[in-house]
Amino acid sequence: MTTQADVLALGIQPLARRESTAEAAAQALRSQISAGRLAPGSQLREEHLAAALQVSRNTMREAFRLLAHEGLVEHALHRGVFVRMVGVSEVRAMYATRRLVEPLGVRAILGSPRAGDLVASLGDVVTAAEAAATAGDWHVVGTQDIEFHRAIVQAAGSTHLSAMFSGLLAELRLAFLRLPDPETLHEPFLRRNRGLVTSLGAGDLEKSLGEIDSYLADAETRLLAVVGDGSRP
Amino acid sequence: MTTQADVLALGIQPLARRESTAEAAAQALRSQISAGRLAPGSQLREEHLAAALQVSRNTMREAFRLLAHEGLVEHALHRGVFVRMVGVSEVRAMYATRRLVEPLGVRAILGSPRAGDLVASLGDVVTAAEAAATAGDWHVVGTQDIEFHRAIVQAAGSTHLSAMFSGLLAELRLAFLRLPDPETLHEPFLRRNRGLVTSLGAGDLEKSLGEIDSYLADAETRLLAVVGDGSRP
DNA sequence: GCATATTTGTCCGTATGTATA
DNA sequence: CTATACATACGGACAAATATG
Numbered sequence: 434m435t436t437q438a439d440v441l442a443l444g445i446q447p448l449a450r451r452e453s454t455a456e457a458a459a460q461a462l463r464s465q466i467s468a469g470r471l472a473p474g475s476q477l478r479e480e481h482l483a484a485a486l487q488v489s490r491n492t493m494r495e496a497f498r499l500l501a502h503e504g505l506v507e508h509a510l511h512r513g514v515f516v517r518m519v520g521v522s523e524v525r526a527m528y529a530t531r532r533l534v535e536p537l538g539v540r541a542i543l544g545s546p547r548a549g550d551l552v553a554s555l556g557d558v559v560t561a562a563e564a565a566a567t568a569g570d571w572h573v574v575g576t577q578d579i580e581f582h583r584a585i586v587q588a589a590g591s592t593h594l595s596a597m598f599s600g601l602l603a604e605l606r607l608a609f610l611r612l613p614d615p616e617t618l619h620e621p622f623l624r625r626n627r628g629l630v631t632s633l634g635a636g637d638l639e640k641s642l643g644e645i646d647s648y649l650a651d652a653e654t655r656l657l658a659v660v661g662d663g664s665r666p
Numbered sequence: 667m668t669t670q671a672d673v674l675a676l677g678i679q680p681l682a683r684r685e686s687t688a689e690a691a692a693q694a695l696r697s698q699i700s701a702g703r704l705a706p707g708s709q710l711r712e713e714h715l716a717a718a719l720q721v722s723r724n725t726m727r728e729a730f731r732l733l734a735h736e737g738l739v740e741h742a743l744h745r746g747v748f749v750r751m752v753g754v755s756e757v758r759a760m761y762a763t764r765r766l767v768e769p770l771g772v773r774a775i776l777g778s779p780r781a782g783d784l785v786a787s788l789g790d791v792v793t794a795a796e797a798a799a800t801a802g803d804w805h806v807v808g809t810q811d812i813e814f815h816r817a818i819v820q821a822a823g824s825t826h827l828s829a830m831f832s833g834l835l836a837e838l839r840l841a842f843l844r845l846p847d848p849e850t851l852h853e854p855f856l857r858r859n860r861g862l863v864t865s866l867g868a869g870d871l872e873k874s875l876g877e878i879d880s881y882l883a884d885a886e887t888r889l890l891a892v893v894g895d896g897s898r899p
Numbered sequence: 900g901c902a903t904a905t906t907t908g909t910c911c912g913t914a915t916g917t918a919t920a
Numbered sequence: 921c922t923a924t925a926c927a928t929a930c931g932g933a934c935a936a937a938t939a940t941g
Binding site for chain 1: 685727743759762763823826
Binding site for chain 2: 908909910911916917918919
């Protein structure tokens with residue numbers, strides 16, 4: 434049985450430190466969690482991780498506070514921290530938020546004087562995702578999908594909104610990790626994202642909003658189908 | 667000269683603890699900061715505060731991480747934590763966000779089957795604020811103003827959005843603290859909030875959106891006028 | 900239900916590094 | 921440039937709560 438310390442020891446050296454050690458440790462855990470090497474629901478033990486990252490327990494605890502505040506892990510008093518389990522209610526909440534926020538980005542893009550540039554860079558992201566799809570690298574496809582929608586919200590021009598949305602997408606990645614077959618989820622969205630770029634390029638607001646909405650509705654039902662039958666309600 | 671420890675000693679006893687000590691310490695600082703007893707820009711020294719709250723420095727540092735992540739304090743590596751200084755750019759960013767988010771709440775209220783209840787409870791908040799205004803308690807007026815707009819966003823039904831907005835409002839309170847004369851800022855908004863409740867009650871979407879927009883534009887210019895001449899750009 | 904072992908929560912002492920007077 | 925104050929980080933210790941047998 435592989436311990437968490439073993440798993441982490443692979444991907445991590447002496448902790449690159451330009452920032453504080455706690456932040457560096459948090460970043461190490463962030464990437465490990467996002468990559469799925471720390472499964473949702475698994476416990477993160479202070480002592481093991483502190484040993485693996487070669488930091489003190491106190492520093493490790495500071496890192497835990499950061500991750501808990503970001504929603505990546507859950508802190509249970511006197512029981513420890515666990516990689517967040519996203520259930521049905523969390524997925525519903527995430528998509529309720531996306532349905533509110535992403536249209537703001539779409540409107541901002543079409544209302545911007547630099548609409549052409551924005552749409553072009555969005556097109557680049559989809560192109561990269563399509564290349565990854567033909568190469569069969571569905572993990573990259575998922576990453577590009579997330580990047581695509583992050584860019585949309587970014588266009589709204591609100592730092593608060595962008596920060597919140599980045600956190601939401603990190604949470605969403607936790608849900609993606611529970612997918613047994615990434616291809617069936619991500620493949621249809623590639624076409625939808627391309628379609629959105631097209632209607633954005635044509636300056637068609639109504640059609641763009643429709644595409645976003647159907648994308649989100651589709652994604653939510655697909656995710657719920659997978660998450661719903663999991664252990665957690 | 668009064669030290670931070672002195673100031674804090676007034677409002678804080680042995681730390682009511684139902685949650686972790688770090689969270690309790692963070693909550694103590696939150697209330698002190700929001701009440702203005704810890705001025706923006708002032709440094710929060712580990713040792714003094716740990717002594718005042720009777721916690722260890724380690725626990726204090728965990729609390730600092732939480733507050734820094736919420737944006738209430740700023741963490742400067744190897745220099746310490748300081749109560750956040752909101753400047754012109756921060757105020758602009760906050761109102762850019764509010765202009766995007768609050769209309770979502772307004773639309774949600776008018777589109778809700780329980781619109782009547784929602785508007786009624788908003789009216790209660792304004793009524794409470796009006797009572798506080800006649801009593802001359804402008805701090806309460808400011809609190810109710812914040813509560814009013816928090817309730818609007820809450821109606822949008824997104825936990826992520828509500829959480830983000832609560833953080834934004836806490837940040838906004840930091841800006842309010844720099845006001846030499848709270849009455850001149852808060853007094854006009856009392857009427858505007860009442861006007862919004864009226865147009866919401868009438869079910870007039872366009873007018874409601876217009877009221878929100880002019881409220882935000884007015885509030886931003888007033889705040890910028892005060893914050894702009896401060897020490898920070 | 901009880902006793903035990905494990906893990907977290909918290910505190911203290913201390914050494915090192917960094918920024919500022 | 922030196923000195924000082926402070927944050928950063930570590931390791932050990934014990935108490936408290938939880939999990940396990």
